[in-house]
Amino acid sequence: MDAVANQGCRLSAAYRPTQEEAEEAVRTLLRWAGDDPNREGLLETPNRVAKAYRELFSGYEVVPEDVLSKTFSEVAGYKDMVLVRDIGFHSHCEHHMVPFHGIAHIAYIPDRCVVGLSKLARLVELYARRLQTQETMTAQIAKALDECLRPQGVAVMIEAEHMCMAMRGIRKEGAKTLTTVFTGQFDVSAERQARFMMLART
Ligand SMILES: Nc1nc2c(ncn2[C@@H]2O[C@H](COP(=O)(O)OP(=O)(O)OP(=O)(O)O)[C@@H](O)[C@H]2O)c(=O)[nH]1
């Protein structure tokens, strides 16, 4: 597995701050926002935020091999694309640490083996629960599938709305970003790409 698919994962324990340090950082941000971390309603907030961060960014604890190592080869000769579409996700942009959310569509053309369908959704979760750009996340999902399953091709499309464009900055509610990555047979065939797009979006 190369650097792209595993970027930023499993940082050493020594690199992580302690719970107390994380809570102190939240208290600093509360003061930066203009509030008083010592008022009653905010006393437990640093602890809650630190806990929430461990959950929201739990993707750093997992690598794609953890998700994709179990495969099946008995598929009665099935060899068309397998497509799981509308996989909802929430992530955070690495520029502002503000959420972006949307749906991912993932297809692959099996070669020797297939993978459990839920594992494709788990792969989306793995990468969504890290600081991301949409382009990186799209590329990482495709690369992980290519490297773990060695299929004949992979297609990934993500449609997402970025809160850093809606809640702040340019403040454009509803703008959607579409990203696609095609590899193998999807990459060389406009017809396969069109079929993927048609199946993913109908
Ligand atoms: N390409 C890409 N850009 C993103 C993504 N998420 C957020 N951004 C953009 O990252 C850019 C960061 O731009 P900067 O000029 O460094 O930061 P900024 O001053 O906060 O930018 P504005 O949002 O325009 O106010 C912004 O244009 C965001 O819209 C993403 O997933 N992919």
Ligand SMILES: [Zn+2]
């Ligand atoms: Zn952003």
